[in-house]
Amino acid sequence: AYAAQRGNALLFSLLRATEPYLDEYADGCATLRDHLLDRFASVKIAPATGRHYALVATKPDTNHVAGKEGGGILQDFRFKDDG
DSSP states (O other), rough: HHHHHHHHHHHHHHHHHHHTTHHHHHHHHHHHHHHHHHHOOOOEEEEESOEEEEEEEOOOTTOOTTOOOOSSSEOOOOOOOOO
16 A cells, blocks of 8 residues: 555655655564564564554463564554455
8 A cells, every 4th residue: 555655746745745754664664573482482463443453462371482483473453355
């Protein structure tokens, strides 16, 4: 959806005026997600409102090794299976 907004010059200028740090936010999401998965056993993302979401991370048990690749499980409930 963000790519479509960037394609419309008027919408993009309005969005840029109200959300000047949106690029930094969008670019950092993958890094934040990877960071959480390295440190938590389970990360769940669910819609809270039309524009917001809730993220719940569950602490690992004693067998979880922090920083181990693929350490956590991500469940993203924000979108339907058909897109």
